[in-house]
Amino acid sequence: IVETVELTKIYKMGPSEIRALDGVNLAIEKGEFLSVMGRSGSGKSTLLNLIGCLDRPTSGTVILDGVEVTRLPKGKLPQIRREKVGFVFQQFNLIPTLTALENVELPLRYAGVSSGERRRRAKEALEQVGLGDRLGHRPMELSGGECQRIAIARAIVNRPAILLADEPTGELDTHTAAEIIDLMHELNREAGVTVVIVTHDPLVASRTDRIIYLSDGRIVREEKPPTT
Amino acid sequence: IVETVELTKIYKMGPSEIRALDGVNLAIEKGEFLSVMGRSGSGKSTLLNLIGCLDRPTSGTVILDGVEVTRLPKGKLPQIRREKVGFVFQQFNLIPTLTALENVELPLRYAGVSSGERRRRAKEALEQVGLGDRLGHRPMELSGGECQRIAIARAIVNRPAILLADEPTGELDTHTAAEIIDLMHELNREAGVTVVIVTHDPLVASRTDRIIYLSDGRIVREEKPPTT
Numbered sequence A, B: 001i002v003e004t005v006e007l008t009k010i011y012k013m014g015p016s017e018i019r020a021l022d023g024v025n026l027a028i029e030k031g032e033f034l035s036v037m038g039r040s041g042s043g044k045s046t047l048l049n050l051i052g053c054l055d056r057p058t059s060g061t062v063i064l065d066g067v068e069v070t071r072l073p074k075g076k077l078p079q080i081r082r083e084k085v086g087f088v089f090q091q092f093n094l095i096p097t098l099t100a101l102e103n104v105e106l107p108l109r110y111a112g113v114s115s116g117e118r119r120r121r122a123k124e125a126l127e128q129v130g131l132g133d134r135l136g137h138r139p140m141e142l143s144g145g146e147c148q149r150i151a152i153a154r155a156i157v158n159r160p161a162i163l164l165a166d167e168p169t170g171e172l173d174t175h176t177a178a179e180i181i182d183l184m185h186e187l188n189r190e191a192g193v194t195v196v197i198v199t200h201d202p203l204v205a206s207r208t209d210r211i212i213y214l215s216d217g218r219i220v221r222e223e224k225p226p227t228t
């Protein structure tokens, strides 16, 4: 469902060059539950952003659900994203003036869902991440972990084909983190959502089908954790 | 060096009330290395914000380095904070238009340090967190973990009496997280900095002198991890 070929992203800073990604070749099967690990600065967010069409590579190819997105004009990317991808950002990116419920409804608005149905589904997604009692709060009135969970609810509410989650449990206690990973497994098994999680947590990675390790913008290792 | 008496923070949301902190009594010795754990939403950031004078309680007392800060007029708090506290925010709070170096220099500017000395000490702090090669980058040009480390460098550059860190390793891989905790231990041992870390990482907590557990705004348990 995702394929990258020689995916490369280079940032020019004055005279020097930063190879955030350096020729990444990756194939992700439909329905897979994958994790990506690696040191801070190794290129994990860059990889996710390129797969999720939030950014364009310097060179190389991304094929997303059969579409060679790296050949599309920039203007076509938002639509592809909305139809196919749910994204949990490393820094949440919630709209501060909207409530938790309104933030989660946003992808459903774009999908043209009626207001009654939007409300019902957004409420359900928030209950799934344990925030049924925080619907009317705005991001400033919520804890770090609560904001992260709103971002997760927003990413899953549209049942995307692919869920890309950039460190979705970085701000969560062990108990809440386990519940979130349970939820992602449920989506994977029951709704066939392909899941790619960037994580620093070995416990989270051990609960995925395959772990990809990045170092200095390259894949250096792959592992299949023993199934429990 | 820190004492709280019946510390309480209540948020009114329409007809209902959220007891973010509910009568917290805590005494922290000078030079202690403490961690605070608890579920998402249990009141950890609220506790840190009240100790660090970023916010005022609904009732109760905070005594910081001999000063009853809850009795001071609001206008006096910024000065107390700058002189006594280094704060690492859960969401980093860097200035997006400034470079890594300029962000870390900021507390030294407030302290009236000369520009040459400021540059030298900020550079040193950034090297200590492993970002000596990112001095000229702005937050948008840095990874999540790199931003978190700038926030840490900024909090320690002024050798504060008390370092309050709200989940300082939430975005860091295991290796980089261990280096940051090593650095905090070094400050604690060699510069006598009192350290309070909110963390979800049991490995980080196991490396502190005492662990305080919060639940629904109250301290429910205390533990002394076995010393390695």
Ligand SMILES: Nc1ncnc2c1ncn2[C@@H]1O[C@H](COP(=O)(O)OP(=O)(O)OP(=O)(O)O)[C@@H](O)[C@H]1O
Residues within 6 Å of the ligand: A134, A137, A140, A141, A142, A143, A144, A145, A146, A171, A172, A173, B011, B012, B013, B018, B019, B020, B038, B039, B040, B041, B042, B043, B044, B045, B046, B047, B090
């Ligand atoms: N301004 C506010 N208005 C209303 N409720 C608030 C406000 N700020 C925080 N809260 C609530 O107070 C509770 C405690 O918040 P706090 O940020 O201290 O939690 P936390 O322990 O740091 O959680 P996390 O681990 O998720 O960061 C949360 O349930 C949150 O919803």
Ligand SMILES: Nc1ncnc2c1ncn2[C@@H]1O[C@H](COP(=O)(O)OP(=O)(O)OP(=O)(O)O)[C@@H](O)[C@H]1O
Residues within 6 Å of the ligand: A011, A012, A013, A018, A019, A020, A038, A039, A040, A041, A042, A043, A044, A045, A046, A047, A090, B134, B137, B140, B141, B142, B143, B144, B145, B146, B171, B172, B173
């Ligand atoms: N706009 C940019 N300009 C210059 N360099 C950049 C830019 N964005 C990212 N980088 C650099 O590219 C490298 C990879 O960044 P990326 O965000 O992918 O890392 P990461 O693996 O997600 O790290 P973390 O675990 O800390 O989140 C980093 O070293 C960063 O400094």
Ligand SMILES: [Mg+2]
Residues within 6 Å of the ligand: A044, A045, A046, A090, A166, B143, B144, B145
């Ligand atoms: Mg990242």
Ligand SMILES: [Mg+2]
Residues within 6 Å of the ligand: A143, A144, A145, B044, B045, B046, B090, B166
């Ligand atoms: Mg918090």
